[in-house]
Amino acid sequence: MTAPELKIKDLHVSIEEKEILKGVNLELKGGEIHAIMGPNGTGKSTLAQALMGHPRYEVTKGDVRLDGEDVLEMEVDERARKGLFLAMQYPSEISGVTNSDFLRSAVNAQRGEGNEVSIMKFIKQLDKKMDQLGMDESFANRYLNEGFSGGEKKRNEILQMMMLEPRVAILDEIDSGLDIDALKVVADGVNSMRNPETGFLIITHYQRLLNYIKPDFVHVVMQGRIVKSGGPELAERLEAEGYDWVKEELGIEDETVESKA
Amino acid sequence: MSIDTEQLFDSQAVTRISQSQQEPEWMLKRRLKALEQVDQLPLPRLEKTRIDRWNFTAFDPVSVHDPVSSSEELPEEVQQLISSEEEDTVFVQKNSSPIYLRLAEELQAKGVIFSDLATASREHADLVQKYFMTDGIQPEEHKLSALHAALVSGGLFLYVPQNVTIDIPVQVVFWASGKGLGTFPHLLVVGESGSHFNVVANFVSDPDSDAVINGAVEVFAGDNAKVRIASLHTEEKETTEVVYRRAVVGRDADLEWIVGDLNSGRTISDNTTHMKGNGGNARIKSITVGAGNERSNLTSTVRHWGSHTESDITARGVMKDQAQSILNGITKIEKGAVRANGVQAEKVLMLSREARGDANPILLIDENDVQAGHAASVGRIDPIQMFYLMSRGLSRREAERLIIFGFVGPVLDTIPFESLKKRMTDVIERKLG
Numbered sequence: 257m258t259a260p261e262l263k264i265k266d267l268h269v270s271i272e273e274k275e276i277l278k279g280v281n282l283e284l285k286g287g288e289i290h291a292i293m294g295p296n297g298t299g300k301s302t303l304a305q306a307l308m309g310h311p312r313y314e315v316t317k318g319d320v321r322l323d324g325e326d327v328l329e330m331e332v333d334e335r336a337r338k339g340l341f342l343a344m345q346y347p348s349e350i351s352g353v354t355n356s357d358f359l360r361s362a363v364n365a366q367r368g369e370g371n372e373v374s375i376m377k378f379i380k381q382l383d384k385k386m387d388q389l390g391m392d393e394s395f396a397n398r399y400l401n402e403g404f405s406g407g408e409k410k411r412n413e414i415l416q417m418m419m420l421e422p423r424v425a426i427l428d429e430i431d432s433g434l435d436i437d438a439l440k441v442v443a444d445g446v447n448s449m450r451n452p453e454t455g456f457l458i459i460t461h462y463q464r465l466l467n468y469i470k471p472d473f474v475h476v477v478m479q480g481r482i483v484k485s486g487g488p489e490l491a492e493r494l495e496a497e498g499y500d501w502v503k504e505e506l507g508i509e510d511e512t513v514e515s516k517a
Numbered sequence: 518m519s520i521d522t523e524q525l526f527d528s529q530a531v532t533r534i535s536q537s538q539q540e541p542e543w544m545l546k547r548r549l550k551a552l553e554q555v556d557q558l559p560l561p562r563l564e565k566t567r568i569d570r571w572n573f574t575a576f577d578p579v580s581v582h583d584p585v586s587s588s589e590e591l592p593e594e595v596q597q598l599i600s601s602e603e604e605d606t607v608f609v610q611k612n613s614s615p616i617y618l619r620l621a622e623e624l625q626a627k628g629v630i631f632s633d634l635a636t637a638s639r640e641h642a643d644l645v646q647k648y649f650m651t652d653g654i655q656p657e658e659h660k661l662s663a664l665h666a667a668l669v670s671g672g673l674f675l676y677v678p679q680n681v682t683i684d685i686p687v688q689v690v691f692w693a694s695g696k697g698l699g700t701f702p703h704l705l706v707v708g709e710s711g712s713h714f715n716v717v718a719n720f721v722s723d724p725d726s727d728a729v730i731n732g733a734v735e736v737f738a739g740d741n742a743k744v745r746i747a748s749l750h751t752e753e754k755e756t757t758e759v760v761y762r763r764a765v766v767g768r769d770a771d772l773e774w775i776v777g778d779l780n781s782g783r784t785i786s787d788n789t790t791h792m793k794g795n796g797g798n799a800r801i802k803s804i805t806v807g808a809g810n811e812r813s814n815l816t817s818t819v820r821h822w823g824s825h826t827e828s829d830i831t832a833r834g835v836m837k838d839q840a841q842s843i844l845n846g847i848t849k850i851e852k853g854a855v856r857a858n859g860v861q862a863e864k865v866l867m868l869s870r871e872a873r874g875d876a877n878p879i880l881l882i883d884e885n886d887v888q889a890g891h892a893a894s895v896g897r898i899d900p901i902q903m904f905y906l907m908s909r910g911l912s913r914r915e916a917e918r919l920i921i922f923g924f925v926g927p928v929l930d931t932i933p934f935e936s937l938k939k940r941m942t943d944v945i946e947r948k949l950g
C-alpha cells in the first residue's frame with residue numbers, strides 16, 4: 257500500500273435543487289490529519305456525504321480524485337474498497353443484521369473473493385478492537401446500530417473503521433454524544449491508526465477532540481466553502497472566540513442555522 | 518371456463534382409488550359422500566386473489582409408483598431432503614404412492630404409529646376415524662377440501678402416544694413428478710397428551726412438473742404436548758398448490774408452525790390453528806419469497822376458544838419481479854376465551870416496482886377480557902440503509918442480501934434445526950437469484 261492522496265477541486269453539491277457546497281477545494285495526503293470546523297448547517301456533512309456518494313447529494317460541478325482516480329465516477333462500494341471511509345453523523349439502523357455478520361461481510365468485501373478472512377481470525381480481531389474501544393461483547397451479536405445509544409453508535413462507527421483500516425477516513429462529528437471517557441477511548445482508537453498510509457478528515461465543533469487528536473491542518477467551512485485554513489492554533493482561537501471574528505474578517509453576514517437560502 | 522367435475526371424477530374412479538389401497542368400507546363411504554359435495558360446494562373465497570381460472574380439476578388423480586427398498590434408490594434431489602441415519606424416521610410419497618417408509622425401531626417399541634393412511638385406516642380404524650378430516654380440515658369447507666377427501670391417496674399417519682418424546686425430527690416428503698397429474702398429499706399427526714416431537718414436511722416437485730397439488734396437514738397436539746411442525750413448500754413453476762393446514766391445540770399444549778411458502782408457481786396456503794384447550798400456546802412463523810410470475814394467497818388464522826390461550830403470528834414476505842402475494846393474518850378470539858392473548862405481525866418487502874404484496878391483519882374479538890395486537894407493513898429497501906452498507910464496501914447485491922435476510926430473520930433465525938434453516942436459506946437465496 258502506498259500513501260493515499262485525495263484531491264477535491266471546486267466541488268459543488270446540491271440537495272433537492274438547493275446548492276449547499278459552492279466550490280470546495282482541499283488536498284489531503286496519507287499521514288495528515290485535517291480538521292473541518294464551521295457553524296451548523298454550513299455544509300460539512302454535505303461534503304462528507306458527497307465524497308462517500310450518498311444518493312441524495314448531487315454533485316453538480318467539480319472533481320474528486322483518490323490517487324488520481326476519479327472518485328465521483330465510482331459506485332459507493334467501489335469508493336469504500338479503494339479505501340474511503342465515512343464515520344457518519346447519523347448512522348443507519350439495520351434490523352436483523354448482526355454487527356458481526358455485517359462487519360465480516362465488509363471485511364471480506366475489502367479483501368476480495370477467494371481471500372476471505374477465517375472466522376476465527378475475524379473474531380479475534382473483533383474482540384480485540386471492541387476491547388480497545390471499551391465495547392461490551394454483546395454488541396457483536398446485536399443488530400447493526402439498532403437501539404444503540406448515541407455514543408454507542410459513534411463507537412460502533414470507529415469499530416468499523418478500525419476493522420476496515422481505510423486509507424482516507426472521514427469522521428463526521430464522531431465526538432458528539434460521547435462522554436468524556438469515551439471521547440478519550442475513541443481518540444486513542446484514531447491515534448492508534450495514525451500512520452503514513454492513512455489520512456483523516458475530522459469534522460468537529462469542539463477543540464476538545466482536537467486536544468486528543470492533534471490536527472495538522474484546520475479548515476473553516478462557511479457558506480459552502482472553505483473560507484479559512486490554518487494550523488492547530490486556528491481551532492484554539494475558534495474555541496475561545498467563536499466564529500464572529502472570521503465572519504468579520506471575511507465580510508460574511510448572517511451565517512447561522514436560521515440563514516435563509 | 519367451468520369444468521364439470523362429476524364427469525372427471527365419478528364414483529367408480531373414487532371406488533377404484535379406495536379399493537386399490539384396500540381401504541375399509543367406512544373410508545370409501547366418506548370418500549363418496551365427499552364426492553357428492555364437490556359439485557355443490559363453491560371454491561374457497563379468497564381475499565384479493567382470483568382463482569376461478571386456476572386449474573383444480575383437469576388432471577389424472579392417480580399415478581402409482583413402486584416402493585423403493587432403501588433411500589439410496591431415491592433420486593439425488595429427494596435424498597438431499599432427508600437424512601438416512603439408522604435412527605431416523607422417514608416417509609416419502611411420490612404422487613399417489615408412499616414409496617419409502619422407515620420407523621426407528623426404538624419408536625416402534627414406544628408405540629409410535631407411522632404408516633400410510635390406508636394401512637392406518639385398517640389397523641387403527643378408531644384413531645383415523647376420530648381424527649381424519651373431522652376436527653381439523655373438513656370435507657364440507659369448500660369444493661377443494663371435498664375434492665381432497667374424495668381423491669386423497671397415500672398419505673401419512675403419525676401417532677405419538679402419551680408422554681412419548683421423539684428426539685429427532687420426523688421427516689416427510691411429498692414429491693410430485695410428471696405432467697398432467699393431480700396429487701392429494703395428506704399428513705395426519707396426532708400427539709397424545711404430554712408427547713413431545715417435531716415433524717419436518719417437504720412438499721416438492723420435479724422442475725418440469727405441472728402437477729396440481731391439493732394437500733392437507735392436520736395436527737393434533739394433546740394436553741401438555743409440545744409439537745413443532747415445519748411445512749416447507751418448494752414446488753416448481755408450472756405447479757398449482759392448494760394446501761390446508763389445521764392444528765388443534767390442547768390444554769397447556771405448545772405448538773409451533775414453521776411455514777416456508779416458497780413455491781415457484783401458484784399457491785393457496787391456508788393455515789388455521791384452533792386454540793381449544795385452556796392455557797395453550799401457539800406460534801406461527803412463516804416466510805414467503807415471490808419471484809417471476811408467482812401468485813400466492815397465504816392466510817394464517819388463529820382461533821382462540823380456550824381461556825388463557827396465547828398465539829403469535831409472524832409472517833414475512835419478500836416480493837420481486839412481477840410476483841404477487843397476499844398475506845392475511847386473522848386472529849379471532851371467541852366468546853369465553855378469557856385472558857386470551859393473540860398478536861400478529863405481517864411484513865412485506867418489495868424488491869421491484871412490478872411486484873405486488875399485500876399485508877392484511879385482521880383481529881376479530883368476541884370477548885372483553887383479552888389482549889390482542891397487530892402490525893403490518895409493506896415497504897421497500899431503504900436507499901439510505903443501502904448507502905450505509907455499501908459505504909463499507911459491500912456490493913449492492915450483498916447489501917441487499919443482508920437487508921433481506923435481516924428482514925426474514927425474525928422467522929429464519931428462530932428455526933431450531935440447522936439443516937432446515939440451511940435449506941430454507943438456500944431456497945431463498947436461489948429464489949432471489
Ligand SMILES: Nc1ncnc2c1ncn2[C@@H]1O[C@H](COP(=O)(O)OP(=O)(O)OP(=O)(O)O)[C@@H](O)[C@H]1O
Nearest residue numbers: 271272274276294295296297298299300301302303
Ligand atoms: N434534504 C434536504 N433538503 C433541503 N436542505 C437540506 C437537506 N439536507 C440538508 N439540507 C441543508 O443543507 C445544509 C447543509 O447541511 P449539512 O448537514 O452539510 O450541515 P453541517 O455543516 O454538517 O451542519 P451541522 O454542524 O449541524 O452538522 C443545511 O442548511 C441543511 O438544512
Ligand SMILES: [Mg+2]
Nearest residue numbers: 300301302345
Ligand atoms: Mg453535520
